[in-house]
Amino acid sequence: MAAHTDPLIALAGVTKRYNVGRPNEAEVLHGIDLTLARGEFAALIGPSGSGKSTLLNIIGLLERLSGGSYRIDGEDTAALDDAALTQRRATTLGFVFQFHHLLPAFSALENVTLPALMREGRVSAARLAHARAVLDAVGLGAAMHKRPGELSGGMQQRVAIARAVVLQPPLVLADEPTGNLDTASADEVFALLRQMHAQLQTSFLVVTHDPRLAARCDRTITLVDGRIASDARTAPPGAG
Numbered sequence: 001m002a003a004h005t006d007p008l009i010a011l012a013g014v015t016k017r018y019n020v021g022r023p024n025e026a027e028v029l030h031g032i033d034l035t036l037a038r039g040e041f042a043a044l045i046g047p048s049g050s051g052k053s054t055l056l057n058i059i060g061l062l063e064r065l066s067g068g069s070y071r072i073d074g075e076d077t078a079a080l081d082d083a084a085l086t087q088r089r090a091t092t093l094g095f096v097f098q099f100h101h102l103l104p105a106f107s108a109l110e111n112v113t114l115p116a117l118m119r120e121g122r123v124s125a126a127r128l129a130h131a132r133a134v135l136d137a138v139g140l141g142a143a144m145h146k147r148p149g150e151l152s153g154g155m156q157q158r159v160a161i162a163r164a165v166v167l168q169p170p171l172v173l174a175d176e177p178t179g180n181l182d183t184a185s186a187d188e189v190f191a192l193l194r195q196m197h198a199q200l201q202t203s204f205l206v207v208t209h210d211p212r213l214a215a216r217c218d219r220t221i222t223l224v225d226g227r228i229a230s231d232a233r234t235a236p237p238g239a240g
């Protein structure tokens with residue numbers, strides 16, 4: 001049972017090797033120590049190839065670590081089999097990707113009810129009402145019956161954010177959530193992430209290559225060559 005004082009996530013000495021046992025075996029994360037508290041809003045930045053996506057996939061329970069330990073909500077992930085990992089993902093994590101990954105044949109509303117369908121096997125009336133309310137909150141109340149292909153890129157990301165937060169997971173992981181958008185849409189989508197954070201107290205870990213966006217996070221973790229090169233509180237706006 002997780003004590004409430006446990007960090008939300010705690011990685012200690014985490015390594016990741018790809019192509020183990022083959023000539024092209026390579027270690028891409030070299031001993032990552034990282035904790036994230038409940039309610040934090042952090043950026044993960046670093047050059048291309050530094051290991052950001054790999055680290056996010058490990059934290060998101062999409063990839064297994066090669067060494068070290070990873071505890072989520074006090075639970076050691078090494079003890080979890082694939083079914084338990086899937087369950088953990090469904091109860092604890094929301095995901096936003098660079099490309100929205102919405103199902104094209106389904107409406108915005110149907111896409112936002114998917115997490116409930118996956119977690120609970122059905123969409124209750126209460127879940128449906130809540131999905132509508134979240135779509136309203138992200139400014140898409142009038143577009144909830146449209147399919148992704150009928151929406152702009154920024155609107156599609158709004159639907160993806162609604163889907164990520166609809167079950168109020170303790171942690172949302174976002175991999176370049178604005179990477180596919182023009183500057184104005186990126187600013188709006190980022191503002192929406194901050195708004196959701198303020199409303200829900202969900203933790204956010206946002207991979208971005210955009211220093212402007214990192215500056216609007218509360219903490220900036222910088223990865224270089226598979227190691228954490230710096231980890232610092234971001235100066236609050238107006239502090240210099």
Ligand code: ADP
Nearest residue numbers: 018019028046047048049050051052053054055
């Ligand atoms: P970033 O997100 O910072 O660009 P990645 O985590 O995607 O970095 O990649 C880190 C390193 O791991 C890169 O050298 C990349 O080529 C390698 N890598 C990533 N995924 C795989 C994979 N599935 N198999 C082999 N190597 C991989």
